Amino acid sequence: MPRCTPSPRLGIAAPQIGITRAAAVVQPAESGAGPIVVLNPRVTDVSEESDEQYEGYLSFFNVRGKVSRPLRMTVETTSLNGATVTNVYQRGLDRLVKYEIDHLDGLLYTDRMQSGVLPIRVEEYRQTGRAWAYDS
Known part of the structure; x- marks a missing residue:
């Protein structure tokens, strides 16, 4: 079962560092995997099947939310040479890419949490002992 361990260094969106462009970079945790660059991303399809995992944000370093x-x-993204490129992301990588696209849209993970559910403290999150896990 592939594991995708959340880390505060897995991605960054241009607006997070003061650049007003629709650009983000995601670095998959898998060794040898190169960075994923998304320029002018547009989500064109999502699966009906979903899951719920804990996410965090560097500015809220002491809490995590499901x-x-x-x-x-x-x-769909724009390549560095201007061509339109379509990629399918799944089972963890889609979560990381969508998380960064959300930043481009001005959203944080807390905006995606169920209404009335509050984030938990990192200490409690660590007690769950769970990294993201997906069936192959």
């Missing part, structure tokens, strides 16, 4: 996201999504 967020439901689709298990697969299709994203």
Whole structure:
């Protein structure tokens, strides 16, 4: 079963560092995987199947919140040479890419949490002992 361990260094969106562009970079945790660059992303399809996992945000470093996201999504982006590229992301990688796209849209993971559900403290999150896990 592939594991995708959340880390505060997995991605960054341009607006987070004061750049007003629709650009983000995601670095998958898998060794040897290169960065994923998304420019002008547009989500064109999402699976009906979803799961709920804990997410965090560097600015809220002491809490984590459970967020439901689709298990697969299709994203159109612009390549560095200006061509339109379509990629399908799934089982964890889609979560990371969508998380960064949300930043481009001015959303945080807390905006995606169920109404009335509050984030939990990192100490409590660590007690769950669970990294993101998906069936192959």
